[in-house]
Amino acid sequence: MARTPRGAMGLFLALLVVAAASPAAADPPPGRYPQLVGLTTDVTDNLTEGLSGVLGTDGSLIGGWASGGGGAIQTRPTGCVFPRPVNGPEALAALRAANGEFGGVFHGVDITGCVDFLSTTTAADVPGYTSIPYAVDAVTYAINQDSDLPSNLTYTQLQRVYRCLNTGFGGTPVTPVLPRVGSGTRAFWLSRMGVTEADIAAGDYPCLRTVDGTVPDNDGAVLVGHDDYLMPYLVSRYVAQAGSATILASTGVTVADRRGPAVLGSVDNVSPTTTGGGLNRALRPELRRHVYTVLPNTKLLYEPYHFLFVADGATVCRQRSTIERFGFGYHGCVYTP
Known part of the structure; x- marks a missing residue:
């Protein structure tokens, strides 16, 4: 150059x-x-x-x-x-x-x-x-707190949702949502779901929705008014957002609380957070990094x-x-x- x-x-x-x-x-x-x-x-x-x-x-x-x-x-x-x-x-x-x-x-x-x-x-x-x-981070899925979608899914069920093989649960439709193009969370999640950007570009997964490019990752506002949406959410970011007031008081660092109506889902009956509210390292290894x-x-x-x-x-x-x-x-x- x-x-x-x-x-x-x-x-x-x-x-x-x-x-x-x-x-x-x-x-x-x-x-x-x-x-x-x-x-x-x-x-x-x-x-x-x-x-x-x-x-x-x-x-x-x-x-x-x-x-x-x-x-x-x-x-x-x-x-x-x-x-x-x-x-x-x-x-x-x-x-x-x-x-x-x-x-x-x-x-x-x-x-x-x-x-x-x-x-x-x-x-x-x-x-x-x-x-x-x-340090260790993890990704799980999030849904609207008012949604009838399951609060616990298996890893295989998540993959089927993102491969458009499962379009609902018990009569409740599900729409798999992806973060903006270029997002690191998007790349990580797609790799775990077994989906590639080339597949998406080719139209192989028409059920997938991508949020607007101006919307930051891990923002629960995406779920407002959408009880059918399911999207990846960083456990670390959710925990920090939940503790934003404590973080500000103890460190002076401002963490924007963008959870909105988002609640995290468990995978294979393992909660993404501990009883104390921290990241649960017992989440399956495919979801940790x-x-x-x-x-x-x-x-x-x-x-x-x-x-x-x-x-x-x-x-x-x-x-x-x-x-x-x-x-x-x-x-x-x-x-x-």
């Missing part, structure tokens, strides 16, 4: 600075530039913000800029103004560019040295990078990366109360060189 000419770059950066004036909710506050710059996905944004508040002084050690939402971000006090990644794959591309790949260029901007790590639910399957799990810190291999043995993310008993991995408060399951430090 060619670098942007110097004159054009100046105008481009000026426009981006204006766009960056309205940061995403999970970004560090304007003017705060942590020592280690992270990029996050729409799953890990609030968790990274919470971890930032308990590590270092006033969020000065780590911070994460959220993917999605458009506009631009600035990750260092000078320079490092670039387009906000739209999703997890783009965030990984930005991390790679910042650490010397692609000529250091991301969307036409040289971002060398502008990003240090990535927090995501997808392991980086590229040479030169290590994905270190530190790890949360990772992705680092360039060149930084694994150097401080502060090593003691924060890599070492036996790494600092980030030990933040059990914060990890669970934001709706994730505790995983501990399991990195093996």
Whole structure:
């Protein structure tokens, strides 16, 4: 990719600075530039913000800029103004560019040295990078609280619903709903349901509904007025939304409560949450996934990366109360060189 000419770059950066004036909710506050710059996905944004508040002084050690939402971000006090990644794959591309790949260029901007790590639910399957799990997330289905659809389904029943083989239960029709195109939750759910985007594009599953592209994932407003809708919902996000008042009071982090009329369903008679309201790690493994810190291999043995993310008993991995408060399951430090 060619670098942007110097004159054009100046105008481009000026426009981006204006766009960056309205940061995403999970970004560090304007003017705060942590020592280690992270990029996050729409799953890990609030968790990274919470971890930032308990590590270092006033969020000065780590911070994460959220993917999605458009506009631009600035990750260092000078320079490092670039387009906000739209999703997890783009965030990984930005991390790679910042650490010397692609000529250091991301969307036409040289971002060398502008990003240090990535927090995501997808392991980086590229040479030169290590994905270190530190928490657990899960996905289940949600329905309207007034719906007559079953509050418990088998994994096979869910797959049949999303393959348009089961159109109702006991006389109650069911409409399987998918998050917006490009969503990480959508990709994960489709992989578990045995459906591909190519199949959908070919018209093989006409019963599927996709929400409007402007609607965020894990938003119960989708279910308003639709007792027939069934859709995937992140357990971590639901738990955090339910505890949004406590999270704000204890951490200062704002989590928008978007549950609306949504209630989570059990799968194979296993509730997605524990009696205490946290994520239930007993959900079948197909519905669980790890949360990772992705680092360039060149930084694994150097401080502060090593003691924060890599070492036996790494600092980030030990933040059990914060990890669970934001709706994730505790995983501990399991990195093996």
